[in-house]
Amino acid sequence: SDCSPDPPPRAEPVSPHQVPAEPPSPVHPAKSDTPRITVATPSKPRRVQISGAHERSASPAESFPSETTEARRISSVLQQAHGDAMRESIMMIPTDKDEQEDHELTGYLELAHNCFRRSIFSNLPVIDCGYQPARNDKPLKTWIYYLTVRAICRMVFFMDTILNLLGLKELCFCILNVVIIWICVERQISLPLQPTLLLNIVIFPMAFAVNAAYSRRESALGHFASFKANIIGIYLLHRCWHAEPNVPADFLDYSRRCIQAAFSAVRGYLLGSSDQTKKTHLKAFYDVMSELALVNDVLRMADIPPPLVGSAVACHTQCTRSFECLRCYSDYRTPSTIRAFISILCYTVPLILCPYFADLAIQSNSLLPYLVALSLSFPFFLLNNVQASLEDPFAGDSGADNDDIRLDEL
Numbered sequence: 001s002d003c004s005p006d007p008p009p010r011a012e013p014v015s016p017h018q019v020p021a022e023p024p025s026p027v028h029p030a031k032s033d034t035p036r037i038t039v040a041t042p043s044k045p046r047r048v049q050i051s052g053a054h055e056r057s058a059s060p061a062e063s064f065p066s067e068t069t070e071a072r073r074i075s076s077v078l079q080q081a082h083g084d085a086m087r088e089s090i091m092m093i094p095t096d097k098d099e100q101e102d103h104e105l106t107g108y109l110e111l112a113h114n115c116f117r118r119s120i121f122s123n124l125p126v127i128d129c130g131y132q133p134a135r136n137d138k139p140l141k142t143w144i145y146y147l148t149v150r151a152i153c154r155m156v157f158f159m160d161t162i163l164n165l166l167g168l169k170e171l172c173f174c175i176l177n178v179v180i181i182w183i184c185v186e187r188q189i190s191l192p193l194q195p196t197l198l199l200n201i202v203i204f205p206m207a208f209a210v211n212a213a214y215s216r217r218e219s220a221l222g223h224f225a226s227f228k229a230n231i232i233g234i235y236l237l238h239r240c241w242h243a244e245p246n247v248p249a250d251f252l253d254y255s256r257r258c259i260q261a262a263f264s265a266v267r268g269y270l271l272g273s274s275d276q277t278k279k280t281h282l283k284a285f286y287d288v289m290s291e292l293a294l295v296n297d298v299l300r301m302a303d304i305p306p307p308l309v310g311s312a313v314a315c316h317t318q319c320t321r322s323f324e325c326l327r328c329y330s331d332y333r334t335p336s337t338i339r340a341f342i343s344i345l346c347y348t349v350p351l352i353l354c355p356y357f358a359d360l361a362i363q364s365n366s367l368l369p370y371l372v373a374l375s376l377s378f379p380f381f382l383l384n385n386v387q388a389s390l391e392d393p394f395a396g397d398s399g400a401d402n403d404d405i406r407l408d409e410l
Contacts, residue, residue, distance in 0.1 A: 114126065115127040115150060115153040115154075115157075116153065116157070121406070122406055123402050123403070123404050123406050124403075125157060127150065127153050127154050127157050128402070161402065162382065164401070165381075165385040166378070166381060166382070166385070167385075170377070173347065173350075173381075174374050174377045174378065175374075177350050177351065177354065177373055177374065177377060178370050178373060178374050180354045181354050181357045181358050181361065181369065181370060181373050184354055184355055184358035185358045188362070189355055189358060190356075190358045190362055191355035191359060192356065192359050193356050195353055195356055198349050198352060198353065201345060202345045202346065202349050202380060205338065205341060205342055205345075206342050206380070206387070209338055209339070209387045210383055210386055210387045210390070212334060213334065213386075213387045213390035213391055214390055216390065216391070216393065217403070217405070219329065220325075220329040220393045220394075220405060221393075221405060223322045223325040223326050223329075224322070224326060224405060226318060226322045227266065227318075227319055227322035227323060227326065228263075230315040230316075230318040230319045230322065231259055231263060231315075231319050234255070234259065234292065234312055234315045234316060234319070235255060235256065237308075237311060237312045237315070238251065238252055238255040238295070238299075238312070241299060241304055241308070242255075244303075244304065246303055247298070247299070247304075248298065254295065255292070255295050258288050258291050258292050258295060259292070261288045262285060262288040262292065265281045265282075265284040265285035265288060266281075266285060266323055266326070267407045268281035269281035269282055269285065269327070269330070270326060270394040271394060271407060282327075285323065289319070292316055293316060296309060296312045296313055296316060299312065329393065329394075330392065330394055333391050333392075334387070339387075339388075342384060342387075343384065345380075346380040346381060349380070350373070350376055350377045350380070353373070353376070354373070357369045357370070357373040360372075389401055390403065393405045394407060
C-alpha cells in the first residue's frame with residue numbers, strides 16, 4: 001500500500017464579498033478539584049508628584065482608592081487579641097522624693113533650692129544636669145537675674161564637691177607639712193633637688209588608676225542599662241503571648257512577680273553592705289531566674305513557635321550575663337598593690353620635698369614656698385579620693401555621692 005502522507009487540503013479562494021466564518025469556540029476542559037493559579041501581570045507604576053518633595057514611583061495599590069475596613073485595622077486586631085487591659089505604659093521612672101516635700105520658699109531661696117534639688121534620673125543636682133532653661137520671652141532683667149543666680153549656684157556646687165573629697169585627715173597632714181618646712185628653715189636644713197622625678201612617680205600611676213576607675217563606672221552603667229532593657233523585654237514578650245489559647249490564665253501575673261523579684265534581688269545585692277546580705281540576695285536572684293526559665297518553657301509547651309520563644313530565652317540569658325558583670329564591678333576593686341603604692345606616695349613625697357621648700361624659703365625669704373607646699377598635697381589627695389569614690393559605683397540613698405549609679409526600686 002502507499003504509505004506516503006496525504007497532501008494538505010487545498011485552501012478555497014475567498015471571494016471579496018464573502019463574510020469569513022467565525023473561528024470555532026475553544027473546548028472547555030472538565031472542572032477538576034485542582035486549584036487554578038492566576039498570575040496577574042504587574043501594571044506599570046505611575047508617577048506621583050508630591051508637593052514640596054521629590055517625585056517617586058507609586059505602587060499599583062496606590063492607584064486605587066483605599067477601602068480599609070474596620071476588621072483590617074491594627075487597632076481592631078489588638079483589641080480583639082488583648083483587649084483594653086493590655087493598653088498600659090511600661091516604663092522605668094524613679095520616684096521623685098523631693099517633690100513630696102512642701103517647701104515654702106520664694107525669690108532667691110526658691111531658685112537656689114530648685115537648682116540644688118536632686119534629679120529624678122540620677123544622683124546629680126539639677127544645676128549639674130546640663131538642662132538648658134527655656135527663655136519663653138521673659139524680660140531681660142528677669143533673664144539676667146536667673147543666669148546670675150544659676151552661675152553662683154554652679155560655682156557653689158563645684159566648691160562643695162571639692163571640699164567633700166578632702167577630709168580632716170588630709171587637712172591636718174597639709175598643716176603638718178608646713179610645720180615641718182618651718183622647722184627645716186629654723187634649723188637650716190635644706191636640700192636643693194629637682195622635684196620633677198618624685199612628682200612623676202606619683203602622678204602617672206594615680207592618673208592611670210583614676211582612668212581605670214572611670215572606665216569601670218562607665219561599663220557598669222552599660223551593663224545595668226542592658227539588664228533593665230532585657231528584663232523589660234521579657235515582660236513585654238510575655239504580655240504579647242499570654243492571651244494564646246494554651247497559655248495558663250495566671251501566666252502574666254506570675255511573670256510580673258518574677259521580674260519584680262529579680263530586679264529587687266539585683267538591687268539588694270549591689271547595695272549590700274555585708275557578705276551575708278549579698279549571699280541572700282544572690283540566692284534569691286538565681287532562684288527567680290530559674291523560675292523565669294521555667295516560665296519561658298511554658299511558652300514552648302503552649303505551642304508558641306520556637307523562634308519567638310528563643311527571643312525570650314535570649315533576653316533571659318542576657319539578663320544573667322549583665323548581672324554577673326555587675327557583680328564583678330561590685331565585688332572587685334583596683335589591685336590592692338596599686339592602691340597601697342599610691343596611698344603611700346601621697347604622704348611620703350610631700351615629706352621628702354620639705355627640705356626643698358625650706359631651701360626655697362631661705363633663698364627667697366618669703367611665705368610663697370609655704371603656700372606652694374601647702375597646696376602641693378591637695379591634688380594628690382583629691383585624685384586619690386576620686387579614684388576611691390569611683391571604685392564602687394553603686395550606692396543607696398544614704399552615703400551616695402553625685403557620681404554613683406542610682407538604684408531605685410522597680
